[in-house]
Amino acid sequence: MSFEFSNKYLKQLSRAVEQEENEYIINEFDGMHSADISTVMEGLSAEDCKYILELLNPSVGADVISEIEDDTRNNFLTLFTPQELSKYMDNTDSDDAADILNDMPVKVREEVLASMNNNEKVQYIIDLLHYEEDCAGGLMAKELVKANINWNVSQCIEEVRRQGQNVDKIYTVYVVDDHDILLGRISMKKLLIANDLTKVADLYEPEIAKVYSYLDEEEVADIMQHYDLEVIPVINVQGRLLGRITIDDVVDVITEQAEKDQQAMSGLSEDVEETDSLIAMARARLPWLIVGMSGGLLGANFLGGFEEELSRIPAMAFFIPLITATGGNVGIQSSTIVVQSLASGGFQGSAMNRYLRVLVIAILNGLTLAALVYGFNMIFSDNHQLAIVVSFALFSVIMIASFMGTITPLVLSKFGINPALASGPFITTCNDLIGLGVYFMVAKALLH
Structure with missing residues (x-):
């Protein structure tokens, strides 16, 4: 069960810090898990965090610093001198200490290391700082038996x-x-x-x-x-x-990767946090929004080339949202399943078997939805020709969208690009354009 606290509790703590009620603060955090203390500190000012941390035992303080979110930690650690920080680094596991110091300016980092008492820990940290953060060397701790x-x-x-x-x-x-x-x-x-x-x-x-x-x-x-x-x-x-x-370091990796995949699938071009500036958050969203807008503009121009078909059967326009939405949904379903399988290593077996499964599923879904749409048109409209056009186009769009949703993340993964990108605006925009193209080409072929 996660630790929960209210704004009233945070205000009470801030007031205790302001009035220097040290005994109350110490009793409040006595026996509390370091992860829960870090959760409390997420809601406090940097100055309050520093004050509370200095009242805690250095070993507890070291655990809290390791647990707290990077942005919050970086904000209040700037208030400490290198000598003050060194006592916490002496009590921190080498892998966590290396991660914390790696976010600091080089001069501060060197002063902290020079002030530490545990020479063996210092050498461990120096060794770990040579590794990239996203490799096994950057994850490991030197302490072992x-x-x-x-x-x-x-x-x-x-x-x-x-x-x-x-x-x-x-x-x-x-x-x-x-x-x-x-x-x-x-x-x-x-x-x-x-x-x-x-x-x-x-x-x-x-x-x-x-x-x-x-x-x-x-x-x-x-x-x-x-x-x-x-x-x-x-x-x-x-x-x-x-x-x-x-395992705790690996859980962090899995969590971070899941967050990145979710952001990529949502159309965010870079990693953003709640604490980032409005400009940074807008910049992260803008590129894929421009891609989506460009796709919409292309679709609008594309429709202009089929004025004749629309003039012959104006009711065709009513089904444009159906075609594009279904194609987008099918594509996202397919790509999301592939991305999840790639992430878990479950996308195994021969390539031919994979594609045959996708083909069979697409045929079953396509026939079902096409039959439903055909039945709807025959019940609520006497235009037999329109019913055939919409149903056939819908079936074709589902087939193509399934293939696109499957093949795109596989291709991106092959070239070392995050396949989660395929599950966001990219696949939706592509399927919208393809759906419109298929719809009107089917209409043109059948009507003529």
Whole structure:
């Protein structure tokens, strides 16, 4: 269940900050989860956030900074000095600390690192800052627990105790050789029940899922979903163990990608947040609105070439919205299903089988809707010729829109373009123009 609060509660907190009621503030947040504290801070001013954060334990404050939304965090962190920030970075996991510092100016980042007390953490962060944010190296944390294959169980458990002090959760113990080459894993259960003198080499499991540091974050998410993993090790091209990626980081990747796909399907040309300026939000919407408007203008000019058909059967104009709307809906349905399948890795099998399925579904839907429209026309109109034109055109538009909705995201994906673009104004505009063209060409062919 998500944490909820009211505007009254926020005003009460702001008043407590203004009046420096420190005991009340500390008691209010005592025992509250860091994610809930970050939710509260989303509704407060940057100054209030800073004041409250300074009253919290540094380890709790570090968790809150990691949980809070990027825009809010960047706003109030500018109020801290590098020395003040360093105590929070000392208590933050290396992957989160690298992400936070990466958003800061280079000079501030260097001063924060220079002020930190945990030298090992500093080196971890510096290593992580070399990786791109959207690859496995940018997702991983350096903190992990590893054991040498030549150790016995007693040595291994002693090292787990020592290394585990810097790790929030120990999911597994990685087994490496003298050069830190990843060889496999060993479960905590095996370590705890084995004889102290038993060699790690006799207990470890050599089969282990792993990813290279350069692998794209979405591929990492797919692998962890496929194997139902809570954590996955990261290696370099030589096979050396570099770090680990946990499920919470992958959930963030999946959420961000879903948001980007939704924005692309809505016709937004760039990533926008609620806190962005009005100009930025308008700029993100404008390109695809222009595409849609251009399609409408082309459609209007296109209609001018079929004045003769419209003059012969004026009632044809009544069915233009039906043709364009149905084509658009069918195209969006098809493209959305393909985009979802591509995202989940479910679009498998031979290409011919995929297209045959699309063809059969389109025929079934086309025949059903065409029959319904034909029946409607025959009941409410005595124009048999118009009924045939509209029904045949509708069937043709459904067939073409299904094909377009299927093939377009596949082509975009093939060329490395976000296939979600096909589910927005692009596919709608194309299907509107194609629908009008098919409608009037069918009319011209049948009427003549």
